Amino acid sequence: MCLGIPGKILSIDEHKRAVVEISGVQREVRLDLIAEATEPGDYVICHAGFAIHRIDENLAQELLDCLREIAGT
Amino acid sequence: MKFIDEYRDPLLAGKLLERIARLALSAGRQMTIMEVCGTHTVTIGRFGIRNLLPENIRLISGPGCPVCVTSIHDVDSALFLAGIPGVIFATFGDMLRVPGSQGVTLQRVKARGADIRVIPSAVDCIELAGENRTKEVVLMGIGFETTSPTVASVVRDCKERGIKNFSVFSVHKVIPPALKVLVDDPALNIDGFLCPGHVSTIIGAEPYTFVAEAGSSAVITGFEPVDILEGIFMILGQIREHKKTVAIQYRRGVNPEGNLRAKELLNDVFKPGATSWRGLGMIPDSGLYFREAYRNFDARLRFDIPPLESVEVTGCRCGDVLRGIISPRECPLFKSVCTPLNPLGPCMVSTEGTCSAYYRYH
Numbered sequence A: 001m002c003l004g005i006p007g008k009i010l011s012i013d014e015h016k017r018a019v020v021e022i023s024g025v026q027r028e029v030r031l032d033l034i035a036e037a038t039e040p041g042d043y044v045i046c047h048a049g050f051a052i053h054r055i056d057e058n059l060a061q062e063l064l065d066c067l068r069e070i071a072g073t
Numbered sequence B: 001m002k003f004i005d006e007y008r009d010p011l012l013a014g015k016l017l018e019r020i021a022r023l024a025l026s027a028g029r030q031m032t033i034m035e036v037c038g039t040h041t042v043t044i045g046r047f048g049i050r051n052l053l054p055e056n057i058r059l060i061s062g063p064g065c066p067v068c069v070t071s072i073h074d075v076d077s078a079l080f081l082a083g084i085p086g087v088i089f090a091t092f093g094d095m096l097r098v099p100g101s102q103g104v105t106l107q108r109v110k111a112r113g114a115d116i117r118v119i120p121s122a123v124d125c126i127e128l129a130g131e132n133r134t135k136e137v138v139l140m141g142i143g144f145e146t147t148s149p150t151v152a153s154v155v156r157d158c159k160e161r162g163i164k165n166f167s168v169f170s171v172h173k174v175i176p177p178a179l180k181v182l183v184d185d186p187a188l189n190i191d192g193f194l195c196p197g198h199v200s201t202i203i204g205a206e207p208y209t210f211v212a213e214a215g216s217s218a219v220i221t222g223f224e225p226v227d228i229l230e231g232i233f234m235i236l237g238q239i240r241e242h243k244k245t246v247a248i249q250y251r252r253g254v255n256p257e258g259n260l261r262a263k264e265l266l267n268d269v270f271k272p273g274a275t276s277w278r279g280l281g282m283i284p285d286s287g288l289y290f291r292e293a294y295r296n297f298d299a300r301l302r303f304d305i306p307p308l309e310s311v312e313v314t315g316c317r318c319g320d321v322l323r324g325i326i327s328p329r330e331c332p333l334f335k336s337v338c339t340p341l342n343p344l345g346p347c348m349v350s351t352e353g354t355c356s357a358y359y360r361y362h
């Protein structure tokens, strides 16, 4: 039940509702739980109709590169 | 898909497994790691991770499936509320087939005519309440810290909009007090916990400090195979260094301080209180109850739930499964009588229940 799925914001309306693309499907999620500014193109983790986290893409990439280095791939 | 496929990379997973094997060999002893979240259990089953790990690493499943840990008494109370004439009972789908006393389920109550709606999000209740002003919309408020802020947000929204025919039956639970019970259990002796990623998205890292203080690793871990393997790798690293700390593997999804806005909202609407968990019993401060300012939304106050005599299903060992004491295979009913089509306990009903994950993947 704690499933959170990363999705890409396609658009945001004036009520802080966003249309997000999740696995190729468009869904409406609320942005009320996120304090950071978000804009179309951002990735957010979605859970039960809400975005609960904005993913920092640069940080995610850095971490992945770092892990690859440690693992030796 | 971005932020998923990279973390399913077989090459990277293979390399991590090699690393894990090396660390496990040098540890030279049996180690126990608990994956706390039901979503972890599903990934571990689906990608066969349990069988890929070295033999001296035992992965056990924890209490992180909200439907599974809901007490039979709370299930019976939900069944009662759903059966009240004039009530529209809104619930997430997982709850529908969870048996209460005498094996009655919401599904059965629905078949008898109760108005039960399966909703993907608490937000749907706003519309339901608006379209059915002569009815009472009651939401089954279930879930951990990942979900409870979404419910809190809808409650605050309804308060602001003056929506009166909406209430929540809150059986929400918070994770750290339950972990405390497991950490303190001498029978378990867990070396490290894969702490739940999305619960931690909300609460951050600090609430797990007591785990490290008690001498176990607490690694907040994501839900893809590479995440799980990296989480295990980090725990083994801590074991080797003899330094147990709280660490975040799932950094792309978790800020160390958590989600401040969600925490503020949660704290505004709910206050902690003792509640009963299936398998773990009564745990102080592990449930969420409405604060005074929101008492009008409390289904426990709005409806008179009579004292109910709840009885557990005979033979079901969900309680022991949830505490990591037995694996589902050790339950005599597993696969013989109890199957996903005919589930006797919630751990077989919910797709992320440990019994159901073992049934499907082992």
Ligand code: SF4
Residues within 6 Å of the ligand: B315, B316, B317, B318, B319, B321, B328, B331, B332, B333, B334, B335, B338, B339, B343, B344, B345, B346, B347, B348, B349, B355
């Ligand atoms: S296999 Fe079925 S009966 Fe046994 S513990 Fe799991 S849910 Fe309960």
